[in-house]
Amino acid sequence: MPPITLQTEHLQTSAIDFSETNEVEVSRLLAHFQIGAEVEILSTDDEIWYPGKVVDLKLCEGLEELTVEYTTLFTDQHRLQKLQDTITADKICPATPTSDKKSFEMMDKVEAFYNNGWSSGQISMVLGDNTYSVCLYTSMETILFKHSDLRIHREWKDGVWKMADKVKPDKKRKAAASSQNSGMDNVFLRRSERVPKRSRDTKTPFKSDRNPALTVIPEIIHAVDPFSTPAEHKLSRLQNWMTLKPGMHETSLSINDNKIRKSFFQSMENAKKDLKKEHIDGAFAMLNCRRNENAAWFHNYKIPKACFLPMEFLHCLLSDDLAYKKEKVKGKKIFNDLFKDTVRGKVYPEKTWGEDVDVVYGITLGKKSNVWIGMEIHLKKKRITVYDCFQKESNSIDIPQVKKLAVLISNLLVESSGDEVDKVKMIPFEIEQAQGLPKTKHPFNCGIFLVKILECQSLKIGDMTKINDDNALELRRTLSCEIFNQFVDESFGK
Incomplete structure (x- = not known):
């Protein structure tokens, strides 16, 4: 060998x-x-x-x-x-194929656009106005979605799209468990229930050293965008309404039962005069309506629950003659029912403080500065943030006025809850001044500045660079158009 x-x-x-x-x-x-x-x-x-x-x-x-x-x-x-x-x-x-499904039914498997991505879930309730209550599998939260934010649940398997099976999640988990125990073949789980196999040191953007400061920013939809440009047909509707002969338009528009006339919009677009009380009330009424109409978006992005107060509320609360009843009860001053009814949600804006809303926004006239000042009243944190946009040497001239309000709000909340003020240890709301705000050189721009600043704050929008003196007139015209189209009869101009 x-x-x-x-x-x-x-x-x-x-x-x-x-x-x-x-x-x-x-x-x-x-x-x-x-x-x-x-x-x-x-x-x-x-x-x-x-x-x-x-x-x-x-x-x-x-x-x-x-x-x-x-x-x-x-x-x-x-x-x-x-x-x-x-x-x-x-x-x-x-990308998942689009669907022309016009409606969903109870127990339908769907995917909902939530937190900038698509999450799997199930229709738990069919509501009116193309709105659905969806239980998300990932967090077990039940959230409201519009039809446009939902799609049919599909699976990407072996290079083709397949419709999700009809087995309920709990039954499927039991089937998967029993098959493993009995040595049977694996049961295919829906995409949302699979346990992904992590690849070689692959990191997602949510646990990645390369992006430690990643911030997911809510997608601002057009319906609530404070800086969106009105559609051409909306501008035309306002222009047509303004050109109607006297007497033809004066009763066709109202805000909170207050008739709106042509002079409302004419003075609103006067660049050399500040917004009047009725203009700010109109803007706040529109913002309250937007919150109600787009409640699903605000809820899904966890925007704090808030409402905007009518101008008379803070003004009258600061007046002893208007804030309290004439007759004392047991020698004590008692707030007028209007204020307590506002806190209890019985009158406009019909939001119960501390339940329906955690934050309320308002604007009042500074008694010493004689310009509008804005306020964010945070009920849970017991804090009032003051917004002052007029460029001057001292921004604290109206603080004594706000300090009085901090005590009144605290007392009002206690009395509205049914407790006696004297028997509760009263803690006035804390006061702070907002920093880094857009400033105007002109006192007649304070109104439009504050409306847009509070709107941005309520949406948690930090970029307010578009709020400036050069853009003030355009902001006025846009706001004028938005208020008109919010409250005019939908049939007008069609």
């Missing part, structure tokens, strides 16, 4: 070429995820699918990796830089 060395000398060796295998893997990726393709990216932590697009794709040590850019997630507060991340192919799917 020849030596082993002779037996092996005729064998030839060569390095294995994996290039062909790599090309196959890349081509498989390209079949569904070409560069620029719209996709959805899975957050492993939250089980939410975020819309985005493919920026790059490659193989790294045999692992398919894609660089994606999120559509609704940003790295900065001003929403200028979109977030990018590198993920593996098992954390991505093509």
